[in-house]
Amino acid sequence: MRPWLLLALALSIAATSADAASLRIAAITGSNGPCHALEAGAPAGEIAYFRHLESRLGRAILTCNVMDRAAAAQALALGRLDAAVLDPAAYAPVQAKARAILTVRPAGRLNRIPIVVVVKKTNVSATNLAALKGKSVVFGGSVDAALAVPRQALTDQGAGPGFFAREAVSTDGDSAAAKLRSGAADALVLNAAAWQRLCQGLRTQDNRCEDLKVLWHGHTRATLALVVRRDIPDDLRFRLIGIHLAMHLEAKEAFAWASSWIPQSAEFEPTEADALATR
Amino acid sequence: MRPWFTSLVLICAAALCGCGQHAVSRDSSDWRGKMKQIRFAVRGSESDPAMATRWKAYAAYLSKASGLPVKLYESSDYNGSIQALSSGQVDMAQIAGGGYANVDAQVGDKVAPMVTVRQAEGSMGYYSALLVKQSSPVHKLADMKGRTLGYVDFNSTSGYLYPRAKMREQGIEPDTFFGKTSFAGGHTQAVMALENGQFDATIIEVGGGDPEHGFTTGPQYTMGRRGLVDPKAFRIVWVVGPIPNAVMVTRTDRPQPFIDLARGAMAALPYDDPDLWRGIGQPDGSAFAAVDRSFYAEVIRLRAADIAKRRGGANSPPAKPS
Structure with missing residues (x-):
């Protein structure tokens, strides 16, 4: 076997193992970029969130710069991301490949009851x-x-x-x-x-x-939700839900950052797959 | 360098590259090998034989979610789940707040709450109600002075612990106020004993409403659906609460991935499979919410106070109904 072919094979193996061993989360930054570990200068809440997920999932948590929610949705559908906070407009084109798993219940408000x-x-x-x-x-x-x-x-x-x-x-x-x-x-x-x-x-x-x-x-339609790919293993989906559900009790600083997309957030709430679907 | 050696070096380098990128990664999938099965203690509902079928459906769901067999430990009394949890014979359990208070007193943070049910209207509690027959001369708690009262069980939150504490807050000492008190052993037995005239009143749990609008759930309604009693033959004369809902707890010395997965799978259930959620007897529109020990602080305090009061020389524990 030629060395260049071996190198390609080896890098392919490395890429596959990296995907399996990390969780890639979208960061809306106004520009697209590769996934990478969180910088030391990141906000304290973000660092707390990443550390909390890393310790509970036993895998690296990577942040992935994306232009906007629509770009996050596309990257999710293409398998370049594992999780992103989307709105109904961004979610609609990727509905077949992605699903909502969590919304945030604001303080003093009800769950998204049927x-x-x-x-x-x-x-x-x-x-x-x-x-x-x-x-x-x-x-x-x-x-x-x-x-x-x-x-x-x-x-x-x-x-x-x-x-x-x-x-x-x-x-x-x-x-x-x-x-x-x-x-x-x-x-x-x-x-x-x-x-x-x-x-x-x-x-x-x-x-x-x-x-x-x-x-x-x-249900009422969610305005924003944490979305993952539909092909995510149930094991990881349930663990993500379990970790986030108790985050306001177990890791308050991490929760404050992770739920900041909804004002006056009280706790994460699981949700049906199509919580963001338009009628 | 020989080609096979080159291959090995490159593949190893690539693998190291992958691992190096994820320095924090560690295999958390071996928790299944350590646990081998999930042992889940639940209390069988004597007023609803269908509950056994429902728990089996629940276990099947948890088994599918976790990839492990789930073994149900159905206890016929309150103490069964409490002792199984405290001794570590089970990994998780559903118990009432008073039961959790007992476990907490025995093993502290070795057992922790995971989730409890939040009803559609936002309530996370239920009520304790003093129940009498329609024909009874009793119309308020004060009318019960010197009369016979049936508690549910020493470990029952709504049928013993909570109402006794609230009686004391209202100036009534439950160990001396009543003529005679007994333990019925369960909510169904308490209602049946009342029906049969063994007590003047009994204290049971009710829910699905509030004191202002009335209640729609409770043993008298469950028994009514089975044709055992006519719910309209009873009336409620005193209500206290809300009492924090029963809690799903876990042993904290179990692998964290198991705890996270169990909490997440259970919380996802009403959204993933609403038919099963209703099938296991959960109210439509309700969902699990994460709670910790602080949610049960009042029940823990009341349990400690009740035990201290009893140890302090109050009347001996009530007898079983004759």
Whole structure:
């Protein structure tokens, strides 16, 4: 075998082992560059974050300069990066190759809880959310979990202010469901927990909502999320989630830096793969 | 230099190059070889036989996530999980806050909280409720003076520890206020004993709501779904809480990659497989959140105070129901 061929083979092996032994994180810097170890002069929080990940994952953490979130998304899709914070616009072109794993819950806010939009089963014309345009809707309460979060979820789906002809806010899920059943509203919007409580009977076989159907079920769309490639091993994905989930308790300085993309961050929150997907 | 030697040198150099770039790298994958299996203690729910099936589904998920077999240790009483954890016979467990307080008293930081459930509305706790029959003359806690009360278990947070501490805060000494007290052994047994007239009242856990709006979960509802009792035959006359939700804990002397993976896999479950999440009895819209010892500080304090009070010469422990 010729020496140059051997050298190429050897370098290829080295590159492969480097990929397997490191985690490459995007840094939005306004210019693209190679991945490298963090400089000694990096911000203290960033150093704390990298050290925390290195010690917990047992692998080198590299920082990779990228022009912007769109460039980070492309690098992620091409396998040149392992993790990046993306927004919905950057995520959309790489949706098939990347997935969200973590968002950040701001202090005093709820998790990204699932929401349901419900209509009467007899309403055969309502087959999707768009069919409710110009109709009336009732919410099951005025607390954030019953009103603000469901409203945001609807807005994310294109059913924001002005979509419904009339909106009503009941005191709870039961009274809101009564409005739907009586015809005073065309649709009922609840969070999934309230819907579960509404429909749960005293016996397992009881379903108090057999006359109703769920038209839409989903979350509010995340504005930003930590995204990894879809082909990342579950082992690494779960460990990344586990490490980040407890970071606000175990490594406060690292958490403050790592979560700084969301104001008043309280903790990392796991998320569904398509948390950034547009409708 | 011979070609084969050249090859060897180049390949070794390349490998060293790779390693040198990652000076901090060390193999953390051998934790599986050390653990061989994950031993997970859970408390079987006497009011819900389907819980055993659910735990098996949970174990299957954790096994798939970790690549290790998961062995479930289902204990029939509160103390089983506590002792298994304290002695290191299991790697992780789900226990109530009071149980964790007992473990903490026994082994300190050898066991640490990983996650607890945050409900959709943001609550991370549940309540303790004094339950009586609809026909009972008891309408408030003060009416229970001299009457019989059934606790759940000495290690029960909502069925013993927490309400007793709150009674004391309200000026009632639980060891002398009631005519007679007993341990029923579980929430289901407590409700069944109340139904059968063995107590005037019992103290159980309730959730899925709050004192203002009422509750939707608790043993009387679970038993009602099985046709054992009519939940409407009871009423709640006193509520305290919220009490920090039950916690998933781990032995801290286990490999860190295992702890991180277990926490992450469990936290990802409601997002990766919401059907399984609901199937194991978790409320829709709820999710796991990381917690540490400080989240259970009040329960730990109350447990220590209760033990000190009992050791200080208060009434002897209650008897089992006759």
